[in-house]
Amino acid sequence: MSEEQAILAGGCFWCTEAIFNDVIGVTAVESGYIGGETENPTYRQICTGRTGHAEAIKVTFDSTQVTYEDVLDIFFATHDPTQLNRQGNDIGTQYRSAVFPLNDNQEAAIAPAIERASELWPDPIVTTTEKPTKWYPAEGYHQDYWETTGRSNPYCIATIPPKLQKLRKSFANRVKS
Numbered sequence: 001m002s003e004e005q006a007i008l009a010g011g012c013f014w015c016t017e018a019i020f021n022d023v024i025g026v027t028a029v030e031s032g033y034i035g036g037e038t039e040n041p042t043y044r045q046i047c048t049g050r051t052g053h054a055e056a057i058k059v060t061f062d063s064t065q066v067t068y069e070d071v072l073d074i075f076f077a078t079h080d081p082t083q084l085n086r087q088g089n090d091i092g093t094q095y096r097s098a099v100f101p102l103n104d105n106q107e108a109a110i111a112p113a114i115e116r117a118s119e120l121w122p123d124p125i126v127t128t129t130e131k132p133t134k135w136y137p138a139e140g141y142h143q144d145y146w147e148t149t150g151r152s153n154p155y156c157i158a159t160i161p162p163k164l165q166k167l168r169k170s171f172a173n174r175v176k177s
Contacts, residue, residue: 002063003027006071007034007100007132009054010079011087016057018146018160019078019167022176025065030058031138031145034100035130043139049092056100058135066174069109072099076117077170078163081127088159097127 010016013031020029033041036052045051059071079087081097101107110129118125141149150156168175 004061004063004068005102006059006061006068006106007056007102007135008059008071008075009034009056009096009098009100010075010081011055011095011097012090012159013055013057013138013142014145014150014156015087015160015163016075016079017144018150018156019074019163020057020059020071021144021147022164022167023061023066023071023074023171024174024176025062026059027062028058028060030060031142032056032058033136033138035098035133041136043142046094047092049094051094053094053136054096054098055094055138056098068106069113070174072109072113073116074167074171074174075099076113076125076127077120078166080121081114081117081125082121082123084126097125098130099127100130100132102132 017029017031020026033046033053034056035054038051041051041053046053085093085096087095099110114125146160
């Protein structure tokens with residue numbers, strides 16, 4: 001096994017976490033905060049949009065089963081990378097679309113992934129590439145949210161299943177279940 005990590009921000013971390021928990025080769029997904037100035041931010045602070053952090057996920061994956069390029073392709077296909085500082089009804093810089101490359105190879109893979117994704121979207125992609133800052137894991141109740149709590153949350157019920165359907169339709173060979 002060759003373990004790698006990717007940090008991605010695609011709006012609500014509950015939604016992106018649910019997607020990547022279903023991908024073959026993904027061994028862990030952690031929701032958290034990155035890209036801001038506040039030390040040890042809380043969810044309440046992040047929600048104000050004043051900390052500079054994005055809701056993000058840290059994906060740990062076996063690169064012999066799923067490549068970083070695959071991870072990026074899934075990311076760009078399962079959230080709307082054309083919306084600036086929002087995803088649907090979630091509005092603010094904390095919901096921005098961003099990739100935080102952890103090494104030079106990851107950074108080099110982002111532009112080609114955006115080029116591939118631009119064929120899927122009629123509007124320009126506004127996803128930013130940002131230097132990774134300190135990663136802060138989100139509070140425990142945010143971890144594995146879809147599996148533990150989200151299936152009874154009306155927001156999640158409306159938002160996550162369509163994303164999972166898109167994953168299963170577009171990446172059928174990459175889905176665990």
